[in-house]
Amino acid sequence: MLPTQQITSKQDKRYLTAISIISILIPIVVAFLLLVPQTGKLGNIDVSLLPHVNAVLNTATSLCLMLALFFIKNRNQEAHRWLMTIAFVLSCFFLVSYVVYHYQAAPTKFGDENGDGILSQAELAQIGIWRSIYLFVLITHIALAAIVVPFVLTAFYFAWTRQFARHRRVVKWAFPIWLYVAITGVLTYFMISPYYV
Numbered sequence: 001m002l003p004t005q006q007i008t009s010k011q012d013k014r015y016l017t018a019i020s021i022i023s024i025l026i027p028i029v030v031a032f033l034l035l036v037p038q039t040g041k042l043g044n045i046d047v048s049l050l051p052h053v054n055a056v057l058n059t060a061t062s063l064c065l066m067l068a069l070f071f072i073k074n075r076n077q078e079a080h081r082w083l084m085t086i087a088f089v090l091s092c093f094f095l096v097s098y099v100v101y102h103y104q105a106a107p108t109k110f111g112d113e114n115g116d117g118i119l120s121q122a123e124l125a126q127i128g129i130w131r132s133i134y135l136f137v138l139i140t141h142i143a144l145a146a147i148v149v150p151f152v153l154t155a156f157y158f159a160w161t162r163q164f165a166r167h168r169r170v171v172k173w174a175f176p177i178w179l180y181v182a183i184t185g186v187l188t189y190f191m192i193s194p195y196y197v
Contacts, residue, residue: 012161015157016154016157019150019153019154019157020150022149022153023149023150023153026146026149027146027149029099030098030099030102030142030145030146033099033102033103041103041104042100042103042104047101047104047105048105048196050097050098050100050101050105051101051189051192051193051196052193053097054094054097054098054101054185054189055185055189055190055193057090057091057094057097058094058182058185058186058189059182059186060090061090061091061094061182062179062182062183062186064083064084064086064087064090065083065087065175065178065179065182066179067079067083068080068083068084068087069175071083081159084156084159087178088152088156091152091178091182094185108192108196110127110131110134110135110138110191110195111123111124111126111127111131111195112195113126113195115195130191133191134188134191137184137187137188137191138184140180141180141181141184141185141187141188144177144180144181144184145181145185147177148174148177148178148181151170151173151174151177151178152174152178154170154174155167155170155171155174158170
């Protein structure tokens, strides 16, 4: 870590610009994968295990975030730092796994009992309000996942450069959003997993 006094406004600007670029590129790639399915681009690679892996990664991230909060509240900065780093790495693995899965696999629709990719009137009637609940959780999960990226990267940058006052201001927003995204990632998995082909 760099001492605060060694960070110049020029260095801050360079790192924060890089964070901005990364924060824009990630949602664009994810949106492209969701809106333009890329099914089978990796040949015959079976990615059917990845949604389960993603659920484990999101669960582990949620646990790390909650433990990190506990430790920082109890002034154990070392444990907090390690747990936040682990949560960050797990989230990076999740992002890679998520992108690979959506690049390779056919999209799954909530309520598609027969796996034909089409929701019939009978299937819609069967799932009823659960589809609306699922879509609400999914949409808020995706939207907040895009929003949280710059917050998390900025919080990590400020912690790494020991700009703790700035770090705390960003974390006030980043932490609850990140935790919500991780938990709803697990929730959406459990809701849609019966429909994976």
